Amino acid sequence: MSGYLDLVVIVQYYGPKAREFYTGSKKAMDILREDLLTLKLPHPKREKTLIRALPGGKGECSFMWAAVPTISTLRKHLSTRICGQDPEGARRRLLKELSICRLSLRESPGGT
DSSP states (O other): OEEEEHHHHEEEEEHHHHHHHHHOOOOOHHHHHHHHHHHHHOOOGGGGGEEEEGGGEEEEEEEEEEEEEEHHHHHHHHHHHHHHHOOOOHHHHHHTTTTHHHHHEEEOOOOO
């Protein structure tokens, strides 16, 4: 398989952290960056990041990398860290500690 993909990561928060997304504070981006460090995920560019409040007291961050080669270190790393096996539940426990209720990776055909 060759070509390019657009990679979108979605991080959904609940609880006290989610409140920062309702206030529109700069702190929401700081929370995201700190959590990405903890999860060992790369930081997106600020202009590629969308932060919004969701119903039910949740907050969501989504960010993307456009036109990433199908065979790339970035894609492999994101896929392994977000979608990889978690037989002992370590990732699930870490997400709960971070007040993250959803972490997902979406891939779609991208431009060249």
